[in-house]
Amino acid sequence: MANGPPIDFNLFVVLEAIFVEGSVTRAADKLNLSQPAISHALARLRELFGDPLFVRRGNSMVPTPLTRNNIELVRAALRNLEGTLLGTRQFDPALATRRLALCLPSSMEEALLPPLMHRIAKLAPHIDLVTNRSERQRLESRLEAGVFDVAIDVLLQHSEEVLHQRVLRERLVVVARSGHPQVRPGFDLATYLQQQHLLISTRREGPGIADIELSRLGLERRIRLRCQQASAAGQILGDSDLILTMLEYDARAMNVHFGHQILALPIAAEPIDLYMYWHGSVDSDAANRWLRAELGAVCESLSGTE
Numbered sequence: 001m002a003n004g005p006p007i008d009f010n011l012f013v014v015l016e017a018i019f020v021e022g023s024v025t026r027a028a029d030k031l032n033l034s035q036p037a038i039s040h041a042l043a044r045l046r047e048l049f050g051d052p053l054f055v056r057r058g059n060s061m062v063p064t065p066l067t068r069n070n071i072e073l074v075r076a077a078l079r080n081l082e083g084t085l086l087g088t089r090q091f092d093p094a095l096a097t098r099r100l101a102l103c104l105p106s107s108m109e110e111a112l113l114p115p116l117m118h119r120i121a122k123l124a125p126h127i128d129l130v131t132n133r134s135e136r137q138r139l140e141s142r143l144e145a146g147v148f149d150v151a152i153d154v155l156l157q158h159s160e161e162v163l164h165q166r167v168l169r170e171r172l173v174v175v176a177r178s179g180h181p182q183v184r185p186g187f188d189l190a191t192y193l194q195q196q197h198l199l200i201s202t203r204r205e206g207p208g209i210a211d212i213e214l215s216r217l218g219l220e221r222r223i224r225l226r227c228q229q230a231s232a233a234g235q236i237l238g239d240s241d242l243i244l245t246m247l248e249y250d251a252r253a254m255n256v257h258f259g260h261q262i263l264a265l266p267i268a269a270e271p272i273d274l275y276m277y278w279h280g281s282v283d284s285d286a287a288n289r290w291l292r293a294e295l296g297a298v299c300e301s302l303s304g305t306e
Contacts, residue, residue: 012074014041015053019071022060072145079146079281091286093124100291102131103139103151103277107200107246110230111253112152115298123294127287133202143279149288150295151277161280167299168274172210172265173251175244177237180261189219189266196224198242200233210245213269230254247272249302274299 017027018038028038046053054061063071104112109131120127134142134151140158142148152167174192176183182191199208204226207215214220224242227233233244234254246254251262276295282288 008044009078011041011045011048012078014038015045015067016071016074016078018042018054018061019063019067022062024061072141072147075145075147076281079144079279091290093127093290095126096124096287097126098287099128099130100150100287101148102129102291102295103134103142103148103153104131105153106133106202106228107230107250108152111249111302112295112298114253115301116294119294119298124290139277140279143277144281146279146282149278149282150291152274152295152299153277155273155275156277158277162277163280163283164275164277165296166273167276167296168249168303169271170247170249170274170303171271172213172245172267172269173248174263174265175234175237175246175251175255175260176263177241178259178261180241180243182241183243183263184261185263187263187266192243192266193219193221195221195243196241197221198225198227198233198236198244199223200228200230200244200246201226202228208245209247209272210265210267210269213267217267231257234258234260 013031014027017030018024021027021030024038024042025035028035031038042053049066051066052064053067054063056062113131117129120129132148134148136153136156139148139151139153139156140162143151143162158164174183183195201208208223211220211223225236227236230246230250231254234257236242237244237260238258244251245265248262255262276292276299278288278292
């Protein structure tokens with residue numbers, strides 16, 4: 001980067017907007033600026049970096065390798081600045097206009113999102129929420145870059161830059177259709193292992209939580225089907241003798257739409273802890289604090305579900 005006068009950080013806002021929108025015109029619309037102003041800012045950025053930053057292909061602006069390699073650093077810097085500024089201002093959820101990003105395992109969406117959106121609709125009508133999932137090894141970098149504001153997952157290894165707190169402690173339960181010929185209240189481990197099992201997972205392979213518990217006992221089960229969505233799993237259970245092992249709050253949320261039986265897992269397994277994660281750079285961000293409080297309240301209500 002060339003030496004010169006002090007850097008205008010608004011240039012990096014333009015850089016990020018062009019990267020996201022893939023167009024000078026759409027970036028101008030997003031930032032409520034004129035197209036010539038965006039083009040002028042891009043010219044200054046190119047001079048600053050000594051790189052084209054974007055090359056035109058058809059109607060799109062495609063980032064150069066330098067842009068792709070540095071965009072997360074740019075986002076992290078903007079996020080840190082935004083967090084610092086927001087932390088000094090009063091945050092009123094009833095008036096705030098903002099999009100917040102939440103990283104969730106897909107299995108949690110059915111249990112957590114309905115009550116969360118019910119609260120947000122009443123308290124913050126102008127705040128939008130987006131949820132997605134992330135590879136766990138990339139979660140810290142995505143929190144740092146501001147791709148996600150908050151994440152919820154099992155206990156993960158992370159640096160001191162990432163903060164966390166426990167929000168849920170749940171047991172594993174077994175879900176089976178009512179009238180299942182072998183699975184009924186009081187069934188034992190031998191009967192459990194004789195069944196064919198359904199596993200909800202976004203991964204193509206690898207053990208579920210129940211498989212980890214079974215491996216500690218030197219046991220394994222047959223996974224007849226892996227699927228990604230709880231709603232599909234619930235329908236399949238109703239039409240088969242497959243059984244499903246999952247966290248209790250997930251099972252109760254899924255079973256709102258079905259009449260399946262929810263039974264204790266016949267293994268003395270430790271409860272599963274789930275944690276909320278956020279980056280230290282947004283610890284004082286008022287909007288992030290508000291989102292964490294709302295998530296905490298929803299998780300507390302899920303833990304209290306009978």
